[in-house]
Amino acid sequence: MKRLGAYSIMVLIITIILPAVIVKTFSFVPRDQVVGQGFDNELTAGRKEKLNLIKRSNLIEKKSVEYISLYNPYTDTVSEIPLEEYVKGVVAAEMPAEFHIEALKAQAIAARTYAMSRMQKFSDGHPDHKAAPLCKAVHCQAYLSMEELREVKGENWIENYWDKIEEAVDSTKGILMYYEGKIIEPLYHSTSGGMTEDAINVFASDTPYLKGVISPYEEEAPKYKTVTTITGDEFINKVKSKYPDAKIDKDNFYEKMRLIERTSSGRIKKLAIDKTVIEGSDLRELFNLNSTNFTITYDQGLNIIDIVTYGYGHGVGMSQWGANGMAKRGSTYIDILKHYYTDIEIR
Structure with a gap:
């Protein structure tokens, strides 16, 4: 009987008392809650910092985008x-x-x-x-x-x-x-005049996604083609005011005006007036032209110069x-x- 009583007490301890102690001593938390509570055994310091960094970067990105x-x-x-x-x-x-x-x-x-x-x-x-x-x-x-x-x-x-x-x-x-x-x-x-321009020809930066491409269907643009008409005297005086070394007059106009280089899109990159080399963009600025895609014709009999410009803007x-x-x-x-x-x- 004594043995039976001792055995019964041991069974009672193992099956009832011990599990109750274990449950009361340890706190069981679902795994998804462990990360949220920063449980150190599950989430190392490095991982916590990484999560904090992600949270901070998301907040910064959200603010900057908004x-x-x-x-x-x-x-x-x-x-x-x-x-x-x-x-x-x-x-x-x-x-x-x-x-x-x-x-x-x-x-x-x-x-x-x-x-x-x-x-x-x-x-x-x-x-x-x-x-x-x-x-x-x-x-x-x-x-x-x-x-x-x-x-x-x-x-x-x-x-x-x-x-x-x-x-x-x-x-x-x-x-x-x-x-x-x-x-x-x-x-x-605004308007390219039929073809856009490589960035390197305008901004001296070879940007891979800013390359010249055909630009069709622009003919309805109000500044697709613009004609600027001035006298030969006006043109020559304006050129000499900025480039005094350029020896050009009405008699030697075609002799002294020379195209040096056009870009692949047809825009004037460089031209020479007498011995002075001029960037197309500088001449555009001097005569307030819409773009560097232009031609110059001179009627000596009428003493009239027509500058025909295609497009409006840098073209890039x-x-x-x-x-x-x-x-x-x-x-x-x-x-x-x-x-x-x-x-x-x-x-």
């Missing part, structure tokens, strides 16, 4: 503006709202990508306006607030086109362009009128962007 710092050179002030609202103001200022919706979408993505590239590149402020990485003038991208749009374009424009601008931006919200995993700097211009990147022409013929914003920006990824 707002941009914009410098106003007219008032010398800086504003914090929601990114997508900023993009709407850029699209409204930079591209005619009458354009096809797919062209406006392409412009929205280009404007957004350009803004984010500037925010990354000049996080401490642009060298030309150190208060912010972006400005609202054409130095960066033109931007108009709703109040400015009402003042500049009028209430009828707001009623007729603002919904279209919002649709173009909202339907492409957050979409950017990348080249080899990095945000690109997507330059754009997306042609806005070309984008509209492509869109009107069925191209999507993806087709447009991948045509003008070589080998880029859109996501």
Whole structure:
């Protein structure tokens, strides 16, 4: 009987008392809760720091994507503006709202990508306006607030086109362009004159995604072709005022004017007036021409010079009128962007 009693006590201890002690002593937590509570045996210090870093970087990225710092050179002030609202103001200022919706979408993505590239590149402020990485003038991208749009374009424009601008931006919200995993700097211009230009010929930087491409369907652009007419005397006097060593007059005009180099797109890269070599961009600036894609003809009998210019702007990147022409013929914003920006990824 004594043995039986001792045996019964041992069974009682093993089956009831000991499990109760174990349950009371240890706290069992589901595995998904362990990580959330920072359980040291499950989550090493290095792993915790990595998770904290991810959390911090996500917060930084979220903040930078939502707002941009914009410098106003007219008032010398800086504003914090929601990114997508900023993009709407850029699209409204930079591209005619009458354009096809797919062209406006392409412009929205280009404007957004350009803004984010500037925010990354000049996080401490642009060298030309150190208060912010972006400005609202054409130095960066033109931007108009709703109040400015009402003042500049009028209430009828707001009623007729603002919904279209919002649709173009909202339907492409957050979409950017990348080249080899990095945000690109997507330059754009009004009208190329039939072919865009390599970046290296304008900015002396061989950017792989800014290569010259055919730009069809631009003939409707108001500045596709422009003729500037001046007298021979006006032309010669203006040249000599900037290049006094150039010995040119009405009698030796064709002898002294020589084309040295054109780019692959047909733009004038260099020409010589007498022994003075001049960049095409300098002559463009001197005579306030729309682009460097120009020809000069001189009628000595009438003493009249015609400078015929094709396109409007530097010619690098997306042609806005070309984008509209492509869109009107069925191209999507993806087709447009991948045509003008070589080998880029859109996501």
